[in-house]
């Protein structure tokens with residue numbers, strides 16, 4: 001047999017290759033072997049019929065929390081990410097230098113989901129609700145972070161810092177965690193990912209000032225202090241400047257960090273996120289996030305084209321991670337991750353993180369997932385249909 005699997009007759013959307021057309025995809029040796037107009041079924045061990053459906057590369061979720069049993073945010077990655085089409089995810093700071101070896105051994109190395117990580121500059125990571133990760137400034141430890149990064153360079157791709165005052169950062173710690181994250185990232189040649197809302201500063205300007213090309217501003221459409229809009233609802237000049245120098249604006253929907261009001265205003269003013277991520281964790285997996293596909297559905301409601309939305313969970317995050325050609329595409333030679341979606345028509349209630357609702361007319365539902373050229377799961381229930 002030439003192929004382990006062929007996905008037959010679906011509409012392939014692969015922005016990395018500029019393809020939006022009916023195509024077959026053949027997989028062999030865990031990789032994409034070939035894209036073609038009519039690949040021979042007799043040469044495949046198995047065939048998935050995707051007629052009338054969309055086929056994309058496996059989605060990449062740049063912001064999840066998948067360290068269950070240790071971080072209070074943690075959820076199991078395989079049922080919540082991989083089974084729902086996110087074949088590659090980045091855990092955004094659940095683990096710090098003191099807990100990362102356990103995250104590696106008990107989660108990353110044994111999950112079917114491909115898991116990469118942003119190391120929290122707080123050595124304890126995101127353990128409990130009762131003590132913020134920067135309750136004491138000493139938790140922001142550059143030496144420990146750099147040592148851990150050196151040991152796990154294959155999976156740690158950046159340094160995460162969360163800045164919310166009181167609940168995460170004590171007044172004593174102030175803006176020090178951001179400085180320390182920058183210091184560690186620079187020492188290791190990696191970018192930072194910043195969670196900016198309600199930091200100990202006057203505005204997001206002070207945060208963006210220390211962010212450069214490939215750094216990630218997550219929760220970019222949050223509705224709290226330190227947002228991207230000024231008092232008059234205009235996108236702040238610092239945001240335009242940061243985007244121009246290559247700072248990545250990432251959705252990171254979360255349980256409290258996605259506001260219809262902010263995202264609608266930003267899009268009207270010509271600001272789009274580069275990447276769409278979920279910030280999926282225990283407090284939003286049963287709504288309002290459910291899964292990454294549901295966040296994509298919200299951006300279809302907001303007027304993005306299918307190709308634009310799909311690019312923001314495939315080709316663009318792959319570029320951000322410096323993993324183009326491997327993930328986020330179905331070009332021959334890529335790592336063999338694919339999702340089959342149904343684009344369902346109907347009425348779908350879409351809630352932001354403040355409980356405000358919009359009503360969408362279509363929903364992207366992942367119905368089959370292929371990881372490394374093998375069928376992982378088929379016929380999933382859809383999230384959020386009403």
Ligand SMILES: [Zn+2]
Pocket residue numbers: 063064065092254279
């Ligand atoms: Zn998060």
